[in-house]
Amino acid sequence: MPADIAAFPGPAPVAVSPRRRHGAQIPGWVSWSLAGPSVVLLVLLMLLPIAAIVLLSFTDYRFGALEVSFVGLDNYVDLNSDRAFWRALGNTFTYVAMVVPASVFLGLLLAVLINGLTRGRKIYQLIFFLPVTATLVAMATVWKYLLHGTIGPFNLLLKSWGLPAIDFFSDPDLVLGGLALINIWSLAGFNMVLFIAGLTAIPEELYDAASVDGMENPLDRFFSVTLPLLGPTTMFVIITSTITAFKVFDTVAVITRGGPRRGASDVLLYTTYLEGFTYFRMGSAAAMTVVFLAIIMIFAFLQARVLDRKVHY
Amino acid sequence: MSAKVELENIEKSYGATQTLRSASLTIEAGEFMTLVGPSGCGKSTLLRIMAGLQPQSAGEIRIDGTSVDHLRPRERDIAMVFQSYALYPHMSVEQNIGTPLRVRRLPTAVRLPVLGRLVPGQRTARREIQEAVREVADQVEIGHLLPRKPAALSGGQRQRVALARAIIRNPKVFLMDEPLSNLDARLRVTMRGEITSLHRRLGATFIYVTHDQTEAMTMSDRVAVMMDGEIVQCASPQELYTNPQDLRVARFIGSxxxxxxxxxxxxxxxxxxxxxxxxxxxxxxxxxxxxxxxxxxxxxxxxxxxxxxxxxxxxxxxxxxxxxxxxxxxxxxxxxxxxxxxxxxxxxxxxxxxxxxxxxxxxxxxxxxxxxxxxxxxxxxxx
The missing domain is CATH 2.40.50.100 (RNA polymerase II/Efflux pump adaptor protein, barrel-sandwich hybrid domain)
Structure with missing residues (x-):
């Protein structure tokens, strides 16, 4: 959500006596009872689960255990000395650093190219949006086959050209790149749709003005008009892409299971999942989840603060 | 600095619909010519064709006797003011006004965001542009608004920025597409006077499109009344009023x-x-x-x-x-x-x-x- 949507400032103090109501004045109990149901739902569905996770992270709760005791910050201290956790964290950051720039850039490129078409816009949009609608677990299986080291068509093609095969999912140095590729593929179409929406909002007269002002070079027009006016869209796309990339899980779970070798593609959510649902250490998993939430919030906040100042006019 | 603009049998059709049928008009150098007509009569299309923003289907446009049909907007030595002002919302007033000069005087590499500042040998050019901006901004009385963004300006101030951006390059021909229609009634009267005095001061050819007969009658040397893609009559405002050559003109002019x-x-x-x-x-x-x-x-x-x-x-x-x-x-x-x-x-x-x-x-x-x-x-x- 764009950071410029400010909270509603609340009812202004009114000097008139409460008995003289001119439509807008509503007694407190009426407003509260009207807002009540949604407040309850918000607390129950949004805030309570998060609070429960935070609470859980201070306990030694094990899945199915009958008793629970508070252990304070022990879980966090353990995380700090857990090499697997740090590796997962590092891998996640590397992964995000590959996925976000590539998917944002590719989405923008596709949007600009498709927007410039005189015909066939709809069909191209549809095609590039398809990966977004496909379930990633199913598509991951397809990608696993496509990029397979020996039977995958990608490598057969390389071999037919006399090039060495690239086995993404069994080379520890390449596995993150291979996974990132799949996410870029699925995210670019989504970003494209957002960018196209941003492009259609740019008034045509601005391009006319640019022509009269002497900007004829398409690159010139792109950097002087299109890109600056896409600023708010770009900010939104970067933030959502970052969050999506941080949440990588299904491809890792389906294709690599954190492998090859111990932990070459371990990512934060996968490690959390293992911790909680394979080793049943819920307290530790909860601590990881809290760390994960904190990272995403810090990122979204920083990006919103830094970018907001640059992109708004 | 002014130029004669000649339109000869300009036609424009979109598929089967013809929006302009053989429009011919000669605008003398330094003249204030207004194209007026009900909406959909093709006046804005004609103006955009003169600007080079749209190609005509047939006919020829000459500026100062030479055909400009093959020239892009930037090579036609025209400036245009748009109905929505078309200011770049991300640029300050100063950058907005300076754009036509920056585009022409600074090479592309220098104008790139961030990196452009690092290219050496642009200081003099930038200072000259800055001075020119300051001068035209003072002419239209917005000198104190230079650091602001368009969003922080009132409609009248935005209109002045748009005018300044047109003036700065000192073009021979000004094209104005309903520049006052987004302003409130009072401001419109003031701006009417300012645009006519601007025309007198600059001495350039002004071609002004409006659907408002009051603007047409009060500002122009001559008025061309357009109906259904044709120029029905072109004459002085007084002549149009007392001696209309077509019933549609007689009905359109006068209230x-x-x-x-x-x-x-x-x-x-x-x-x-x-x-x-x-x-x-x-x-x-x-x-x-x-x-x-x-x-x-x-x-x-x-x-x-x-x-x-x-x-x-x-x-x-x-x-x-x-x-x-x-x-x-x-x-x-x-x-x-x-x-x-x-x-x-x-x-x-x-x-x-x-x-x-x-x-x-x-x-x-x-x-x-x-x-x-x-x-x-x-x-x-x-x-």
């Missing part, structure tokens, strides 16, 4: 609208049939005269209502044949007027009448002194 009555009714007023080839008789509201015993064609009418406009009074009448006509008289005269039983008589001076043929083209008036109407008939008051 309240010109009165149009059928020939049959006019024949009843004068007691003599009108010659063939005339279908409509029109006269301006000022032509209606309530002074008793004044010379002219006498008509009996019923008073429907009147509107006091301060200095003037609009009188809405219905003739015995049921045609509604509007008169405009000075307020002083209205107060002395005798209305008996809702009935009122007025006279029309024959020379104030305009005749039009069935296709709406202007036709010679049959009431001329040596014409077919006997003088005593015209003078007799039908009361």
């Amino acid at each position: 309240p609208e010109i009165n149009v009555v059928s020939t049959e009714e006019t024949a009843r007023w004068t007691g003599q049939p009108l010659p063939d080839g005339i279908a409509h008789i029109a006269f301006r509201p000022e032509a209606i005269d309530f002074t008793p015993k004044s010379a002219g064609i006498g008509v009996d009418a019923r008073l429907l209502r009147h509107e006091l406009l301060g200095h003037d009074v609009l009188v809405f009448l219905q003739t015995d044949q049921g045609t509604e006509v509007t008169g405009r008289i000075p307020a002083a005269q209205w107060s002395g007027l005798a209305v008996a039983d809702g009935q009122i008589a007025f006279t029309l001076r024959p020379e104030a009448l305009l005749a039009f043929d069935p296709s709406g083209k202007r036709a010679p008036l049959p009431f001329s002194p040596d014409g077919m109407m006997p003088a005593d008939r015209m003078l007799s008051h039908a009361s």
Whole structure:
């Protein structure tokens, strides 16, 4: 959500006596009872689960255990000395650093190219949006086959050209790149749709003005008009892409299971999942989840603060 | 610095629909020419074709005698002001005004965001541009707004920024596409005066598009009235008002609208049939005269209502044949007027009448002194 949507400032103090109501004045109990149901739902569905996770992270709760005791910050201290956790964290950051720039850039490129078409816009949009609608677990299986080291068509093609095969999912140095590729593929179409929406909002007269002002070079027009006016869209796309990339899980779970070798593609959510649902250490998993939430919030906040100042006019 | 602009048989069609059919017009160097017409008449399309933003389907445009059909907007030495102002929202006022100069004087690499600042040898050029911006900003009185973004400006201030951006390059021809239609009524009157004085000061050719006849009448040297993709008449504002060559022009120019009555009714007023080839008789509201015993064609009418406009009074009448006509008289005269039983008589001076043929083209008036109407008939008051 764009950071410029400010909270509603609340009812202004009114000097008139409460008995003289001119439509807008509503007694407190009426407003509260009207807002009540949604407040309850918000607390129950949004805030309570998060609070429960935070609470859980201070306990030694094990899945199915009958008793629970508070252990304070022990879980966090353990995380700090857990090499697997740090590796997962590092891998996640590397992964995000590959996925976000590539998917944002590719989405923008596709949007600009498709927007410039005189015909066939709809069909191209549809095609590039398809990966977004496909379930990633199913598509991951397809990608696993496509990029397979020996039977995958990608490598057969390389071999037919006399090039060495690239086995993404069994080379520890390449596995993150291979996974990132799949996410870029699925995210670019989504970003494209957002960018196209941003492009259609740019008034045509601005391009006319640019022509009269002497900007004829398409690159010139792109950097002087299109890109600056896409600023708010770009900010939104970067933030959502970052969050999506941080949440990588299904491809890792389906294709690599954190492998090859111990932990070459371990990512934060996968490690959390293992911790909680394979080793049943819920307290530790909860601590990881809290760390994960904190990272995403810090990122979204920083990006919103830094970018907001640059992109708004 | 001004140039003559010639349009020769400009046509524009989108598929089967033709928005411009053979528009020809010569705009003299330094002239203030207004294209006026109802929405959809093709005036904005014609302006965009002159700017080079759209190609015409047929015809030729010449600026200073040379054809510009093959030239892009940037090479035509024109500036354009848009209805929505089309200011770059992410740039400050200073950058907005300076854009035409930056684009022309600084190489592309220098204009790239961030990196461009690192390219050496641009300081003098940038300083010159800055000075030029300051100068034109002062001309249109927005010197104190330079660091602001367009979003922080009022409509009138944005309009001035758009004007400054057009002025800065000192072009020979200014094209303006309904520049005042987004402003409130008061500001529109002020800006009207400012644009005309700007025209006088710069001496450039101004081509101004509007749907507002008041703007057309008050600002221009000549007005070209466009209807259905054609230029119906091009003349001075006064000429358009008193001597329209087409019924559509007569109806479009002037407020309240010109009165149009059928020939049959006019024949009843004068007691003599009108010659063939005339279908409509029109006269301006000022032509209606309530002074008793004044010379002219006498008509009996019923008073429907009147509107006091301060200095003037609009009188809405219905003739015995049921045609509604509007008169405009000075307020002083209205107060002395005798209305008996809702009935009122007025006279029309024959020379104030305009005749039009069935296709709406202007036709010679049959009431001329040596014409077919006997003088005593015209003078007799039908009361």
